[in-house]
Amino acid sequence: MIDARGQSCPIPVVMVQDAVKKGNRPAELQVKVDAMVCVENITRYAASQGYTVKVDEADGEYTLTLKK
């Protein structure tokens, strides 16, 4: 689980990009963010890499689950 809460955009999407590269394109990846712009940015990146994204929201925080 990548915790990107409190990071201003575009840092969270870069954290996800690094994790995807370092993990050699893992089949599943979870990331927590606290801004809608980060959800959108990560969703765009995930789509470009062939991942599907599930977003769960609770108390203004978003958990994104990326799956191949």
Add this chain to the structure above:
Amino acid sequence: MENEIKLTKLAKCAGCGAKVGAGVLAQLLGDMKVRRDPNLIVGFDKSDDASVYKVTDDLALVQTVDFFPPIHDDPYTFGQIAATNALSDVYAMGGEPKLALNVMAVPKDMPSDAVHEILRGGYDKAYEAGTIITGGHSILDDEPKYGLAVTGFVHPDKVLTNSGAKPGDVLLLTKPLGIGVLTTAAKVGMTTAEGMALAVRLMTTLNKAARDAMVQYRVHACTDVTGFSLMGHGLEMAQGSDVELHLDVRAIDLIGEAVELARLGVLPEGMYRNRSFAEAFVDPGDVELARQDVLYDPQTAGGLLIAVDPADADRLYDALRGTVPSAQRIGTVKTYGGGKRIFLH
């Protein structure tokens, strides 16, 4: 060395991305009591770039103010960009900037060299524009900010607003799009040196040459493309003129690196704000999402969007080529059909 401080680290948003959204702004200003004056040719009721007040039959004043937090780490470059951006609103109205006042916020501990360099950048651009900086106002603030309040002159009959576009007009644009993406990506080191150099060159190029060319021809409407993006400013033009815009996206100069970064999800928050303001009025056709995103990208000191009479379109386009960073013939204006305001093809 003044460059030891990283200016953009002190900024929460990048440049025009710091702008309050167009929709929010309209709401905030919605119920203000405004004194009416027949000499006020352009006020804030039409969401135009600057206000214009007629003084005599031959002279009107154009007034505008624009300032924002650092968009570049080099203070001199930041000063140049902020001034270029502020002066642009006068050019967009067809006017010539004459007088300006510095608007500045500085953190207590900011080195005086850096403050001096920001101001020097502003003075140099103002000088290039033929504008005199006559004073200003500075306050202490955690986040540095700089810009200008600019007064320009225009002939009252030659004011260009964003609400005069007519069906049949040809749409021209004078700078490429993607500056906001490049400056946002630069904050995380993802912009190449070439990309950043291009962004800086664009953001420090005055819209003076574009203005000087366009006033020679029958231009019906003009606006500068800044924080609200091509789509946001285009929508304001379409609504203000009660027309619809048809854009040929292949003819729009989208900075290649910005499109690549958009595909990687490296996009400024302002892009999403612009989308939520405008996208309900836009028919995106089958244009790729990343390219659409760049059309919604907030520009700092972007180019002019010009609606020109079709009979003058070729000549103005030729006049712009070689004198502006990127002359583009991006689409046409059509009679409003009652549905969407902007169509992407």
